Amino acid sequence: MEPGGRRAARGPGGMRVALAGLTTRGRSFLAAGVSAGVCAYVLGQQDLLRVGLLLAALPLLCAVAVHRTRHRVTSSRGLTPARVPTGAEARVRLRVDNVSRLPTGLLMLQDRVPYVLGPRPRFVLDRIEPGGHREVSYRVRSDLRGRYPLGPLELRVADPFGMCELTRSFAAHDMLTVVPRVEALPPVRLGRGALGFGDGRQRSMAVAGEDDVLPRGYRYGDDLRRVHWRSTARYGELMVRREEQPHRARCTVLLDTRRAAYLGAGPGSAFEWAVSGAASVLTHMLQRGYSVRLLTDAGSQVPGEAGAASGGAGAGTAEAAGLLMDTLSVIGHSDGEDLTPAQEVLRRSGDGLLVAFLGALDEEQARTVARMRHRTGGALAFLPEDEDDAEPDFPVGAGAAVAPPDAERVLREAGWTVVRAPRGASMAAVWRQADQQRAGLVDGGERR
Known part of the structure; x- marks a missing residue:
């Protein structure tokens, strides 16, 4: 890569490659020149020899010029933005610079893109003056999440006479990340527990600045008013009081894969x-100061166990959102048959709010999910809805059925708030429905 993000073309060198790039016209000129030279030698005609030398030299000179030009052309690619939701467009800008002292010939560009992003873009550029550049752009979009490479860029260089064409590929490529579509959720309260109303942030601010009884060694820049004299006398060195780390409300999003x-x-x-x-729930809770993590049925969690123990993704909203979206962009199906691994993770560290997106459940699997509720501060489950009560409204795997009423009953008896989500339903709508359902349960419990 050259300075300024420019990427120099790569390819084998030597006159053999240059001669291999001769077009039919160039080969014809070269053959005519050699034939004229042989005839001039046999007939003793010097004028014919000069014509033969001219015919043979022209394609050779063009091949040398083209071979040199392709090594003196650089390119750069700009991708805006590098992370887009499904169905959104990203713009790719290509810039080609001529860093040689000679103008280029006709340039033909082709950028390699995956089939899911559309056809390969092709461009034809006129000659570029010495030190000049040309810029072109195209758009890509995908309805399927994932990570897609863009490039490498292929460059075909031709001389003005059409004697020689050489193709080479630029080495570098960029990565486009297509993340799940995130829907803005309303700030609602599910009963007495807040979901997305900012209570986590208020709780963090409430205890920030409180002193911990455990002292630590003095560091340069510490306020001398925080010196703990009793510990200083005990340890024989200057000790200061720690500041208690603020408590952050936690939220775990369980995704059944x-x-x-x-x-x-x-x-x-x-x-x-x-x-x-x-993705919508994770983003919503992050924006309201919660420390969040993504948990799958296989027991894998983002961030990992160390990150979850230290507050998880709540340390930086932008960085956390990027990490979670990158994970969800490539997440796929697991081969597991139950949700026991996820239950074990929640048994070890299951405090806070739990929001679960579940697939088809039988009654035994529902009991496993029900046990996840024990250590959480609140539990909310979204289940696919069977529209006709006979046939599922969405395709269901072989041997699996939409969660039967018994499975839903098991979850409700364990304290879960269960919401049926029709196919294609708005996440904001089912989020409000969960609020209304939980509010009704709480009011009914208080009346009883």
């Missing part, structure tokens, strides 16, 4: 809705 719970693919599938819903 079992292959047996879903069937079908594409933007309209139930699994993609669950992934998009998880």
Whole structure:
């Protein structure tokens, strides 16, 4: 890579490569020149020899010029933005610079892009003056989340006479990340527990600045008013009082990725809705000061155990959101058959709010999910809805069924708030529905 983000072309060198790039016209001129030279030697005609030398030299000179030009052309690619939601467009800008002292010939550009992003863009550029540059751009979009490489860029250089054409590929490429669509959620309260109303941030501010009884060694810049004299006398060195770390409200989003719970693919599938819903909830809670983590049925969590123990992704909203969205952009189905691994993770560290996006459940799996409620401060489950009560409204995996009434009853008896989500439903709508349902349960409990 050259300075300023420019990427120099790469390819084998030597006159053999240059001669291999001769076009039919160039080869014809070269053959005519050699034939004229042989005839001039046999006939003793010097004028014919001069013509033959001219015919043979022209394609050779063009090949040398083109070979040199392609090594003196650099390119750069700009991707704006590098992370886009499904269905949104990203703009790719290509810049080609001529860093040689000679003008280029006709340039043909082709950027490699995955099929899901559309056809390969092709451009034809006129000659570029010495030290000049040309810029072109194109757009890409995808309805499927994932990470897609852009490049490498292919460059075909031709001389003005059409004697020689050489193609070479630029080494570097960029990565476009297509993340799940995130829907803005309203700040609602589910009963006495706040969901997305900012209580986590208020709680953090309430205890910030309180002193911990455990002292630590003095560091340069510490306020001398925080010196703990009793510990200083005890340890024989200057000690100061610690500041207690602020408490952050926590939220765990459980995403069921079992292959047996879903069937079908594409933007309209139930699994993609669950992934998009998880992304919406994670973003919503992060924006309101919660420390969040993503947990799958296989027991994997983002951030990892160390990050979750130290406050998780709440340390930086932008960085946390990027990490979670990158994970959700490539998450796929698991081969697991139950949710026991996730239950074990929550048993060790299951405090805080729990929001689950579940696929098809039988009664035994529902009991496993019900046990996850024990250590959480609140539990909310989104289940796919069977519209006709006979046939599921979305494709369901072989051997799996939409959560039966018994499974839903098990979750409700364990204290879960269960919301049925129709296919293609707005996440904001089901979020409000969860608020209304929980509020009704709390009011009914108080009346009793």
